[in-house]
Amino acid sequence: MKATLERERKLTAAPGFRLPVFAGEPFPPRELNSTYHDTGDHRLAMAGITLRYRAERDRGAWQLKLPHGEDRLELEFDGPPRAAPAAVLDLLTAHLRRERPRPVARLRTHRSGVIVRDGDRELAEVVTDAVSVYAGRRIARRFEEIEVELLDGDGADLRRIVRRLKQAGAADGDSRPKLLQALDLRPPSQPPGPRRSAAAGEHVAAALREQFEAIVRHDPGTRLGRDHEELHQMRVATRRMRAILRAASPLLDPDWAAGLRAELGWLGGGLGPVRDLDVLIEHLRADAHRLGAEDEQGFLPLLRSLDAERDADRAALADALRSPRFVALVERLDEATASPALRAGATSLRRLAAREFRRLRRAVRELGDEPPDAQLHAARIAVKRARYAAELAEGSVGAPARAAIRDCKALQDILGDHQDAAIAEERIRGLVRPRTAAPGALAAGRVIERQHERRRAARAAYPAAWRRLERSATGVFL
DSSP states (O other): OEEEEEOEEEEEOOTTOOOOOOSEEEEEEEEEEEEEEEOTTOHHHHTTOEEEEEEETTEEEEEEEEEETTEEEEEEEOOOTTSOOHHHHHHTHHHHTTOOOEEEEEEEEEEEEEEEEETTEEEEEEEEEEEEEEETTEEEEEEEEEEEEESSOOHHHHHHHHHHHHHTTOEEOOOSOHHHHHHTOOOOOOOOOOOTTSOHHHHHHHHHHHHHHHHHHHHHHHHHOSOHHHHHHHHHHHHHHHHHHHHTGGGBOHHHHHHHHHHHHHHHHHHHHHHHHHHHHHHHHHHHHHTOHHHHHHHGGGGHHHHHHHHHHHHHHHHHHTSHHHHHHHHHHHHHHHSOOBOOOOOOHHHHHHHHHHHHHHHHHTSOSSOOHHHHHHHHHHHHHHHHHHHHHHHHHOTHHHHHHHHHHHHHHHHHHHHHHHHHHHHHHHHOOTTOOHHHHHHHHHHHHHHHHHHHHHHHHHHHHHHHHHHHHTTTTO
């Protein structure tokens, strides 16, 4: 599999437009034949995903483009043209579920252009595409566009090249992928959130749907495993949905909510160990690096067992995400968040959040002067639940909730740093064996001391952070 981060800009121009002269060299004209695949309701295209088989001369390959922030990640796979490879279908499980993609459009693109250079660097590819959309053997539609795709250039290079093209007569073009232009489809716009005056159930439904969409959006990147942030965001969405179901329980059918929470707990149980080890290993590597080259070389071999453990946990997660149980969960969440099982009640979201803040206040007051690590961890969980409940209530409470949410985040970060340090120390002690070489044991001791310092700093910081949160929550949730 070949992977490329696609950073491009689309422009348009009147007939007869000629590319300005750039430093670089033109490439020979190309003819690209692309067959796009999707579900009958164009589910992939509506999610910003492109799946196509592209052939040029005697060679063809499957190309999958996934949203990646403002850019797109392009993956290329070998395989026969009739059916997408299994590896591609696996990445699209949350979108396809039980469907298989089928051909939805056939495009032929005549491409000409230039590789823009700066010395030995290939900054960007600037091309003019003349696209023909086929219906059988008949050309049903034609359109042209100019694309600037960065190669080794950066954002400043992209802006400079686009400015040069506009000076030559080009203008901002249709930013939609070619398939959406070919089918004349528009990606769905983000629906507005509920009004502040809307019923509490409407806010709960919107929040649940938002988290479901985040789970589906980050599932391909989680499976791919190239960017740890994808797994992190999928886990966060899973946790948030469970927290919403818990906080809003008075507004929801209890059996319906309990069943969803249980299945989300199963999913979180697969995501959590991998994410925790990603964080732990990254932190320990950074700490070892700060010790200097000699201690770093002594400590890094101790991390091999953690790397192996993460590989095993990631393999278990991959199995879970390929299971019929996961597909059933996605289908269930899609249906459930489209029409939540609400029950009548006069409880407001502010009152639901206030309940979580009262629980948090009790947890903090029970900490004492030197609370054990486990008690601080429990307080962190209480902070997280209060924060999620406040975020749920923000749509109806408005600006007064935002300060409390901000201060929840700050306290959660402090207590989270304490918990991470406590776990790191425990895991480091488990890595050191009687037969561990002296340089490794010495470096481990120094890394452990860094965890002690992190815990001391967090313990010193959390009381003031709690006082700030208590002040901002008073009159709103307390």
